[in-house]
Amino acid sequence: MASKITISIPDELHDQVKEWAEATGGTVSGFFADLAQQRLDADRSSRERLAAMIAKDRAVDPEAYDERRAELRRRMHAAKDAAVRKRAMADKENTAA
Secondary structure (H helix, E strand, O other): OOOOOOOOOOHHHHHHHHHHHHHHOOOHHHHHHHHHHHHHHHHHHHHHHHHHHHHHHHHHOHHHHHHHHHHHHHHHHHHHHHHHHHHHHHHHHHHHO
């Protein structure tokens, strides 16, 4: 079963996606479904690689593991905060245009 969603994108971007769909024999919905799946797969893969690295790190040097884990969490939160700020700025620019 498929769910319907509504998104807002700039007209120029929508036109480019429609052109892609026509050129490849796909659909606009298919484009966004593929894009979402690629993003989820990439995120899953990143999380799996990170989990493997953490497990290896813990086994190699358990005493320093907690310290490195805390630093990694600080970095991840900082990266997430930066991405949120960047997205907010892009949204602000898109609404101003």
